[in-house]
Amino acid sequence: MKQLFAAFIFCIPFTATAQTQTDTLKARALEEMVVTASRVTESILVSPVSVQKVSAKATALSPALSFFDALENVQGVHMITPSLGFKVLNARGFSNTTNVRFAQLTDGMDVQSPHIGGAIGNSLGPTDLDIASIEILPGTASALYGMNTVNGLANFFTKNPFNSEGLSIQQKTAINHLNDSHSKAKPFTETTIRFAKIITPKLAFKVNGAFTKGYDWIASDQTELNGNANSSTQLFGADNPASDPVNMYGNESSNRKTVTLGGKRYVVSRTGYQEAEVVDYNLQNIKGDAGIYYKVAPGAMLTYTYHFGLLDNVYQRANRFRLENYLVQQHGIQYQSASVQAKLYVNSENTGRSYNLRSMAENMDRSYKSDTDWYADFTKGFNTATTGGATVADAMRQARAAADAGRYLPGSDRFNAQLQKLQDINNWDIGAALRVKADFVHAEAQVSLTEKYLKAWKDKYGLDILLGADHRTYIIVPDGNYFVNPEPGKDGNSITYGKTGGFVSLNKDLIQKKLRLGVILRADKNDYFKTTFNPRLSAVYSPVHDHNVRVSFQTGYRFPSIFEAYSNVNSGGVKRVGGLPVMSQGIFENAWLANSITSFQQAVLNDINQNSLTQDAAIEKNKGLLKKNSYTYLKPEHTKTWEAGYKGLFFDRALFVNADLYFNRYSNFIAQTNMNVPLSTDPATIPHDLYDKARQAQYRMYTNSRSVINNYGFSAGLNYQWEKKWVAGINTTFAKLKNAENQDGLEDGFNTPKWMWNGSVSRTNIAENLDATVSYKWQSGYYSQTFLVTGNVPSYSSLDAQVTYRIPTLKSLIKVGASNLLNKYYVSFLGGPSVGGMYYVTVAVNVR
16 A cells, blocks of 8 residues: 555656555655656655656546646646647646647657647557656746757657566557537547566566547537627628538638628638548557667666657648648667766658648638639629519528539538548648658757766765756658748758757755755757757755745747748648748848737728728728737747745655745747738738739738737645555646737737646445546636637536456456546636547557
């Protein structure tokens, strides 16, 4: 049972196998070491920053479907679900569906997909059978890890074959979509195999494989995004011919036009398609890895690892995508000893036959009938209907039916054939394909000078000195649609984008090792930006071993991701362009803000329809609403973080208390804004150009917000063991966005619940070899702001439970469980899918 407590004591309320242990093991468990927080081994109790430790035994019997899903219950962690096969981790605010501010590592190696700038769920991470432990750092980690860790990181550690030899097989069988109005119940299966073998006392290897099949969660939000488009003519709701539901595509702003019908102006959109009509929700993920481990010397290991994932599921950025035959890979070589660590690894991705759902919908419409012909037919149909006595609303419906004659009908052979055709056209003006090939090469090394080379300094002065350096180069293959090489004459050449950095870390023990002071200074140089400096100052005070107070201050920078820096893609008539000068020269200087253009166009429309002004008069009257663009080229994003925390043990180490408090200050948010460039440069003509969509070029640009954002929060957790059979835990997280300075509305949405609560109770040996866990999660509603949709995400809760029966004679177990046991469907972010219950049976067998 005390081993169970050791699994609980550092992290979240999960259970592990109950065993009789000695008191000495409890003491050793409390000295469990972490490496992520300081890049060297240290006790979790005296870590200088917040860190959550999750053991394999904790995740093995959690009620969640997988160890990755279980991280949603970790103190301080916020998880969203764009897909059953793609979940996104974050901490401390500013969450989004491709979180480039939070890094995921496997055995210390970044597993991000290069062009996305973040990890695709656990596609390159460990399987349930190979996970050894997890360390999560909520909050800025830039001083040690550099780019893309301004919100934190998760580090997944896998099992070493020297310590875990044998064959393990696990089979999960589940069912979801129960009582789903959009789908009948669907099966889910996952088969996982792990094999590890010691060949010689110095050489061992392991292989892992997992095959997952299921049916994805469905996104079907019908919230209206354009309800007031025809307010000047009193057409609302089902009568609005410019309707734009959240999860319906092909009827967005670039698919709309203002037309004159019966002497009035109306905004009319193409018909579009529901998400479920243009996406295959069948999910299939294949992943595997292999590793060779060689003991170079006592305490020194050289390893080679290979990871791959082949994905079919849904992914979301500003648009939603179907990932199909999407391949991500990683090759890595590591050397690790007590004093030296070095890594060299390569990540690559090939998007296969993936496609953009929005482009698919709009080009499905346009491929059977051009916009010009469709609007001509719509006008003709409207005139015919009104001549026959139809009301305006009915005439709109009849006009749409007439214009839609010949349209591809979802599910028909003709529709499916056209979808397959558009899926292979790598031009979003006429097709939908996502065809990206990108890689990055990463090298890093660190040396602990006082561990070996200057050990006398450590013994005499209580001083630890750590030096580290790293370099990363991204390599993007131009595809002519998503990425183009901007250098003249180098259209077919790969784009490279790199960064080099390094740090020095000093820690000193004082007051008979009761006070530990730490200083880190990091410098990073990106190809396009000046050198940035990230310091971290920390202090940990331990008046007694079991009670530790910490404070720290650090800064962090985030450099633009590949997509933010280099994108150059047309999406429904709107060109999305990276914010580097090499990509956007001339656009910022000549553009006008799109939100001001929208207000201007609506005001002109109202004056024409309601005040009987001519178009020229209405334009002249309202041109003062137009605002010239004042944003410019990208700069690195910057954050400052102040943090304090406490870790302590009470009641003969039966109660573990973990709490942290932080304050963040963000500036130069990397964000997007829409702006249009008129075809004319004549000041007198520009307002007329900006009223006519055909006389302006539309752009979505990556730039920096002027807002300076302050946010603060805290988290606290309690874990308690009693009667050697019960373990209970509870944690809460609070996050608050403070008023912004210089607010311009361009900053990323905070997109984070104010409150999250997790609780769990576990009982071991209810009967012989029978254990059970019940956990509950609740999070408050929050305001979500993305380019897909803005609005309020409702609060939701989830009850999870599992029962595990262990069969020691067969070295196996049977686990029956459910996540979202009550099947209360919820969305974790607007525009995302509805998540219901998942009911599963897991059978695992170990063959030693």
